[in-house]
Amino acid sequence: MSEADLSGADLSAAILKRADLSAAILKRADLSAAILIEANLSGANLSGAELRGAILIEADLRGANLKEAILSGANLSGADLSAAILIEANLSGADLRGANLKEAILSGANLSGADLRRADLSDAILKRADLSAAILIEANLSEADLSGANLRGANLSGADLSAAILKRADLRGAFLSEANLSKADLSGADLWGANLIEADLRGAELSEANLSKADLRKANLSGAELRGAILSGANLSEADLSGANLRVAILSEAILSGADLRGADLRGAFLSEANLSKADLRKADLSGANLSGADLSGANLNEADLSGADVKNAIFIDAMGITPEQKQDLIRRGAIFGDNSNDRSKVLV
Template identity: 50%
Template sequence: MPDSSPGGKKRKITIVACQKGVKIAEKALIGLGFDSKSNFAVAQLLARGVVTKFFTQQPIQLDSFKRICEALELNWKEIAELQVESKNFERTEERQVESILSISEGVEPVQTIIARRVVPIDEQGQEIKKIAAVILEGDINSVQTDILLWHEYFSKKYPGSTLKVTSIKPGSIKLIIEGTQKDLEMLLSDFESGNLTEIAGFRVEDVQLLSESAEDDESSKQKWRLVEEIVTNPIKRRDLSGADLSDADLRNTCLINANLSYADLSDSDLSDADLSRADLSDANLSRAYLSDANLSRADLSDANLSRTYLSDANLSRTYLSDANLIGADLIGANLIGANLNGAIIDDETKIDGKWRLVWKIVNQRAKGRNLRNANLSHANLSRAYLSRADLSRADLSRANLSDAYLSRANLSDANLSDANLSSANLSSANLSGANLSGANLSGADLSDADLIGADLNRAIIDDETKIDGKWRLVWKIVNQRANRNLSGANLSGANLSRANLSDANLSRANLSNASLSDASLIGANLSDASLSRANLSNANLTDANLSRANLSDANLSGAYLSRAYLIGVDLSGADLSGANLIGADLSGANLSRANLSRANLSRAVVKNARFGGSLGISESMKQDLIKRGAIFEDSPGDRSSIPVKH
């Protein structure tokens, strides 16, 4: 039985103009004053590609064929040349039989087409012309051996009938039958009742009447009236569910939020159309032109986009789940945030390398995938399986990784800024040095993850987020105003860049290898804290208490340390280039091997401060520091007479 459900594949009759008919049509086109086929297409609301196919003898839909002929004031049957003779069934390079009518469904298969003419004459001698299509299950070998059996079957059922082969191609067997309406309706009735299940041993797949009734003509008129209404009267949220808009010229039309589910838009021209947020689920868009169209946030799930032109189209955040993209052209298309889960892509699909990679990730499960340095920014990788994947230094900014499986993945130095990682599994993942600023980590599993140096500024964490206490504390420090007691806290390796820690109590805290660049530590208590190898570049430590702190090999370049308490501080090997130490108290501090290039030590207290092997100190500055009580251990003659207290 034919499938008439909204989701069923609707078979359509296509027809080809004969060579003589094309010449007649071209003369008619000129005679009617059309200077180009493109202008003619616009006038008839037909897609330009459809008119091009007509004039290049390619199959187009019957209603579009009739529309073209009617506009050119021609008899469509004369242009189509409905009967083609064939005296043998052997396919040769020298003989190519013209294919008149064919059946297409969704993605056009290559098919075997057989034509049979049954032309009864009524009592007045008038020929009654009705057409039906019978689709049989079979192959090319069967055609050559069983043709006479079919002829015998139809001769008995319809006296006086003849059977002619118009074209032989691999695929199913299609019979195009012409006869009286009564006989053809009987054939259809037998099929629908289950009485006609096979012909000469071949299973009957479908029977369709292709009549030229007033009802069919009215249906075609309604279709083109609807097309005209869409073009001339743009309305948002238009309900076009199941509508037949195939072959139509819908360029630049406004179809925002339109319901086009199950609609037939095959071979239509929707270039530059606005289909944002439209429902195109289960729609047939095969061979349609959608170049530069706006399909952002549209639902194209289960849609047929085979051989569709989508170059430079806006498909951002489009739902393409289970869509057929075989042979489609997506070069230059914007697929930011598009859902490609279950989408069908083949080698003929033209798509930018980045998005083909995204498609592979979401559709081809693989452990330990090498994605180092990959550009996956803005990609929709929701629910992707990336266990143990190497994503080091990858760009995942603004990517959707919600519910993704990233356990034990290497995300070191990856850019995950503003990424959606909600409910993602990041357990035991390496996120050292990763940029997680603005990332959504609500409900994510970060247990045992390495977050050394990770940027958690503006990151979203909630009560459902599984994260080690140390890193939750780091997140709080970075995102919530300071002035809290952090005495003795373990913040080693933490990224506290730009954090506000003014007046915070960080005494005895472990901040070794931590990043505090550009942080505000005004008046903070860092006494006895461990800051070895910490990055404090450009940090503001004005009036901070750093007495007895370990700042060995720390980076304090450009830091503000005016009036800071640095009594007994270990600054050996520290980088103090360009640092402001005006009025700082460096009594007893160890500055051996420190880099003091461009450092300002005016009014600083340097009594018993040791400068052995320090860099960036001029001779005049050295002498001035010695006079102020500093000790230069690399030059015994320059030692201060004041002993160093331990």
């Protein structure tokens, strides 16, 4: 049946195991519940076809045209869909475990609730795709384009998203623990409440991203671009933010205890009520930052720049690297050191 024209044919529940349908024309054909295990559909035209509930385990769909095809609930585990066209296809609830979707075009596709564990989506185009609640554990999405995609509540634990494009993507409540997001573009993305524990975000672009209430414990954000990012209430305890750009970022009430902020740019950042206890702020630039009510007890501020920072009611108890002159200046500005040095009558000029 290679190259056969089966446009509009009714092949529902047909048994086509290992069938050769390469380059066949199956536009708008009904293949619902069909058994196509190990079938060869490479280069086939299945645009608008009905494949709901079809079994396509380890099928060859390389370069196939599945534009607007309905594959909801289909079993495509281990299938080869590399370079396939799946624009606006419906793959909701589909089983794509271990499937090869390298360089596939899935713009506007519905993959909500789909199981994509360990699937290869490297270099795939998923612009505006719906991946809400999808399972992408250990999936390969390196260099994939997910701009504007809906990944709300998706499980991407251990996934490889290195150099992926996630501009303005919706990742609210997503699970990204131990995911590789190094050099990924997440500018303007919504990561509210996302789980990013021990995630690799080295050199990632996160400018103006929303990371409010996100869990970034022990995450690696060294050299990350976080200018204007919103991190209110985020947990960044023991995170690596060395050399990160956090200029004018909003970190009010964020937890940064034990975080590595060496050489970080925090100019004009909002850190009111933030927990920076035992944080490493050596050579960090905090000029013009709002540290009102922040907890910097036990923090290392050696060579840090606090010029023009708002330190009213900020706690510096046991903070290290502060010279006697700096200490007196900070007290004048309302900082708290918790010893007799806070008797302002001794420091007023």
